[in-house]
Amino acid sequence: xxxxxxxxxxxxxxxxxxxxxxxxxxxxxxxxxxxxxxxxxxxxxxxxxxxxxxxxxxxxxxxxxxxxxxxxxxxxxxxxxxxxxxxxxxxxxxxxxxxxxxxxxxxxxxxxxxxxxxxxxxxxxxxxxxxxxxxxxxxxxxxxxxxxxxxxxxx
Amino acid sequence: xxxxxxxxxxxxxxxxxxxxxxxxxxxxxxxxxxxxxxxxxxxxxxxxxxxxxxxxxxxxxxxxxxxxxxxxxxxxxxxxxxxxxxxxxxxxxxxxxxxxxxxxxxxxxxxxxxxxxxxxxxxxxxxxxxxxxxxxxxxxxxxxxxxxxxxxxxxxxxxxxxxxxxxxxxxxxxxxxxxxxxxxxxxxxxxxxxxxxxxxxxxxxxxxxxxxxxxxxxxxxxxxxxxxxxxxxxxxxxxxxxxxxxxxxxxxxxxxxxxxxxxxxxxxxxxxxxxxxxxxxxxxxxxxxxxxxxxxxxxxxxxxxxxxxxxxxxxxxxxxxxxxxxxxxxxxxxxxxxxxxxxx
Ligand SMILES: Cc1cc2nc3c(=O)[nH]c(=O)nc-3n(C[C@H](O)[C@H](O)[C@H](O)COP(=O)(O)OP(=O)(O)OC[C@H]3O[C@@H](n4cnc5c(N)ncnc54)[C@H](O)[C@@H]3O)c2cc1C
Ligand code: FES
Ligand code: FES
Numbered sequence: 001x002x003x004x005x006x007x008x009x010x011x012x013x014x015x016x017x018x019x020x021x022x023x024x025x026x027x028x029x030x031x032x033x034x035x036x037x038x039x040x041x042x043x044x045x046x047x048x049x050x051x052x053x054x055x056x057x058x059x060x061x062x063x064x065x066x067x068x069x070x071x072x073x074x075x076x077x078x079x080x081x082x083x084x085x086x087x088x089x090x091x092x093x094x095x096x097x098x099x100x101x102x103x104x105x106x107x108x109x110x111x112x113x114x115x116x117x118x119x120x121x122x123x124x125x126x127x128x129x130x131x132x133x134x135x136x137x138x139x140x141x142x143x144x145x146x147x148x149x150x151x152x153x154x155x
Numbered sequence: 156x157x158x159x160x161x162x163x164x165x166x167x168x169x170x171x172x173x174x175x176x177x178x179x180x181x182x183x184x185x186x187x188x189x190x191x192x193x194x195x196x197x198x199x200x201x202x203x204x205x206x207x208x209x210x211x212x213x214x215x216x217x218x219x220x221x222x223x224x225x226x227x228x229x230x231x232x233x234x235x236x237x238x239x240x241x242x243x244x245x246x247x248x249x250x251x252x253x254x255x256x257x258x259x260x261x262x263x264x265x266x267x268x269x270x271x272x273x274x275x276x277x278x279x280x281x282x283x284x285x286x287x288x289x290x291x292x293x294x295x296x297x298x299x300x301x302x303x304x305x306x307x308x309x310x311x312x313x314x315x316x317x318x319x320x321x322x323x324x325x326x327x328x329x330x331x332x333x334x335x336x337x338x339x340x341x342x343x344x345x346x347x348x349x350x351x352x353x354x355x356x357x358x359x360x361x362x363x364x365x366x367x368x369x370x371x372x373x374x375x376x377x378x379x380x381x382x383x384x385x386x387x388x389x390x391x392x393x394x395x396x397x398x399x400x401x402x403x404x405x406x407x408x409x410x411x412x413x414x415x416x417x418x419x420x421x422x423x424x425x426x427x428x429x430x431x432x433x434x435x436x437x438x439x440x441x442x443x444x445x446x447x448x449x450x451x452x453x454x455x456x457x458x459x460x461x462x463x464x465x466x467x468x469x470x471x472x473x474x475x476x477x478x479x480x481x482x483x484x485x486x487x488x489x490x491x492x493x494x495x496x497x498x499x
Contacts, residue, residue, distance in 0.1 A: 001162065020163035020256075043195045045398060047311050056285075059311050062194045064187075066163045067260045110310070131397035132309025 005069045009034065010078030018065045025049045025060035027068075028075060036076040036105050040134075047133035050106035051075050057113040059132075076105035079112065088112060088150040095146035099137035107133050111147045121151055158197055159252035163187070165261055169372055173347045175257045177370035183253035186372065187260075188281055188320040191312055197252055265319070265374060268292060274380030280319025280373045284331065288313060297378050298494065299334035299387035299406045306330050306391040309398050319373045325359040325431070328401045332359070333426035334389045336434055337406035340378050346371035356424075359431035382419075385410035386494040388487045391426075392479055394470070401427045402471040403479045405459075407487040411447075411495060418442045421455070423484055428463035428476050435462040438484070447492055456485035 002017040009032060016031055028034045028051070040046035042061045049061040052074040079086050085093065088111055098104050107130060114121055114129040121129065126147050127140070135143060164179075166172035176184055187193055259265060265281035268290050276297060278287065287293050288304035307313055307321070307330040321331040322342065332355065340355040347370045355376070359365050367373070387408040393399035404426030412419045421442050423435040437458035445451040465476035 003163070019160075021158040021161055023158070026157075043198060044191055044308075044312060044315075047309070050311060056314050057311055058315055062190050062315065064163060064190065064194075064256075064258070066165065067187075067190070067258055069165075128397075129310055132311035 003066055005065050007065075007068050007070075008072040010074060016065075020064065020066055022065050023061055024051070024053070024058075024063040024065050024068045024073070027065040028060060028073070034075050034077050038102055038105055040102070045134070046103075046106075047110065047130075048103050048106040050109045050133065052109055052113060055113070055116070057110045074109070074112075076108055079108060087153055088115065088147070091146040091150040091153070092143070095142050095149060097138060097142040097146035103133060103135040103137075107135065107143055111150070114147070115151055119151065121147070123148065158194065161197075161252055162255050164255055164257045166257060166259070167261055169262060169265070169345055169374060170347075172257050172259065172262070172372055173345065173370045175255070176372070177347055179255045180369050182255060184255040184257060185253045186323070187256040187258040188317040188323075189283070189315040191308070191316040192320060192324045192326075193256075259372075271377075271380075276378040276380075278318055278376045278378070280323075280375060281317050282319075284308075284313035284316045284318065284321070285310070287318060287331075296381045297334075297338055297387065299337055299389040299408060300331065300378070302389040303330045303334040303391075303404075303406070306389070306393075306401075306404075312398075318376060322355065322358065322376065323365065323367065323373050325361075325363055325365040327359075327362055327429060327431055328404060328427035329432065330389075330391060330401065330404060330426070333404045333424045333432045334387070334406040335376060335378075336432050337389075337408045337422045337424035338378050338387060339408070339422060340376050342373055343375040343377065344368075344371045345374045350374075352377075356432075356434045361430045382410050384412070384414060384416075384419075384495050386491045386498065388490045388494065390483050390487055392483060400470065403427050403465075403476050403483060404432075405480065405483040405487055407484065407491050409442075409488065409491045409495070414496070415446075417444055417446050423455075423459050423487075425459065425463055425480055427470070428465040428480055430464075433462055433464070435459040435484075437462050447488070452485055452488045455488060456481045459484040 002019055005018050006015045025039055028037050037051055038048040040048040044059050044062045049059050050057050051060045054071050079089055092098050110130055110133050126144050164175050166175055259281055265279040267279045269277045270292055271277055284304045284307050294301040318331050321329045335355045341352050342355055342358055343352050346368055389406040391401040392403045393401050406424045409421045410419045423438040425433045425435055438455045441458040442455040460477050460481040463477050463480045465473040467473050
């Protein structure tokens with residue numbers, strides 16, 4: 001039997017009837033059409049499904065939609081400000097931190113949490129923070145540089 | 156790879172959760188905390204290494220038996236009354252999915268880290284590993300637990316995974332359970348018929364098996380107050396720094412009678428070298444009452460090695476694991492002694 005779940009996604013409140021076994025990832029991608037959030041492994045290993053759940057970086061593939069009831073969710077679609085890439089997104093573009101782009105939505109959300117929690121992370125902090133987000137293209141160096149640059153750019 | 160069909164129940168109180176557990180016992184019901192163990196187990200096995208986490212796998216009759224693990228005898232558990240071996244199926248069909256999950260996410264009363272008046276620490280079962288990792292109280296007084304949290308999974312796993320889930324899941328390599336045992340932690344289990352406290356070391360009975368009863372919930376974990384001249388440390392030996400299960404994990408807690416003086420008490424817990432985390436009793440015999448020096452520390456480390464009962468698997472051979480138990484115990488004893496000296 002379906003259950004009613006209400007979640008605020010990128011500032012918009014949604015009320016949906018959803019099967020209990022469905023994940024937050026499925027709610028976002030299939031019910032709301034927010035396909036920015038990707039599905040990789042489905043078992044917590046790759047981090048490409050990362051969203052912010054009440055501000056906490058969370059893998060949406062191992063979170064049931066019901067567990068997000070009453071919560072606020074931020075996805076990669078919510079990062080842009082006034083139709084323009086935000087500071088962190090722009091830094092990813094400028095530093096070549098995106099190749100195929102499959103890891104980018106999760107990487108950006110994890111980095112968003114890090115930058116909210118600490119204004120001046122060093123390289124080690126950044127590497128540790130993204131250690132649950134796998135990237136098979138960039139070798140991580142450019143991602144680390146982009147996050148560092150975004151943390152320093154206070155304009 | 157969608158999850159099997161189940162219904163999700165959302166209790167508002169712990170009592171209500173216990174009632175749900177007993178009401179649906181026949182249809183199959185499981186508690187859901189962070190879901191980082193349970194939801195992985197409920198997905199179809201795509202990567203074999205994820206299969207053994209399901210406790211149903213340890214007893215499923217049709218599962219293919221790939222290894223046999225020796226288990227300690229237990230009075231309280233008929234399954235292991237005689238000791239002997241449990242069959243562990245690492246591959247094969249699995250138990251039917253539970254019809255119900257009881258999700259604890261609304262039970263905020265099970266979250267939080269609290270310093271007690273007696274100097275001890277109480278951590279709610281639903282507290283995330285990240286919160287423990289970031290707690291200055293935990294790092295100062297119960298360092299081994301903070302280091303367990305540092306080493307668990309990845310930041311995403313730590314944000315979602317809970318202390319209660321790590322302990323209740325009863326895996327031999329669990330990075331929070333091993334320090335909890337060394338630190339003399341006590342678990343509070345609440346069921347329909349009342350509450351009981353048991354030492355963390357007596358909780359696990361085999362891979363994925365524990366003394367918890369059908370209608371019981373782990374509510375809190377209590378850590379005793381640090382005594383003078385004491386300290387602790389945990390080290391996880393693994394192939395990677397993140398997203399890896401330990402090959403060997405060692406937690407050491409040690410207290411001296413006086414600075415530089417003889418050892419008043421010591422507890423060494425070993426992870427991933429037996430069917431459950433092992434409290435190395437022989438280390439106590441080898442070290443209590445002795446003045447710590449390179450000779451006595453080495454004897455203690457060799458005693459720890461003797462208590463390990465590892466198997467060969469893809470993470471390491473039994474031979475390698477016992478060598479590492481000795482080396483890591485020796486190193487951690489030195490680390491803890493240095494921490495005690497430095498904290499004066
Ligand atoms: C990618 C990945 C990496 C991981 N790496 C590690 C690692 O390095 N080290 C490690 O130790 N673990 C690791 N884990 C396993 C897991 O993250 C931890 O064991 C975690 O602490 C489990 O907590 P949870 O809240 O998610 O448990 P859940 O999955 O919600 O529950 C686990 C089990 O415990 C039961 N349970 C949960 N809470 C309670 C309670 N309060 N009372 C009674 N029973 C309860 C559930 O019914 C279930 O059987 C990893 C998992 C993933 C997905
Ligand atoms: S898809 Fe969620 S962690 Fe890989
Ligand atoms: S850019 Fe391709 S996986 Fe990271």
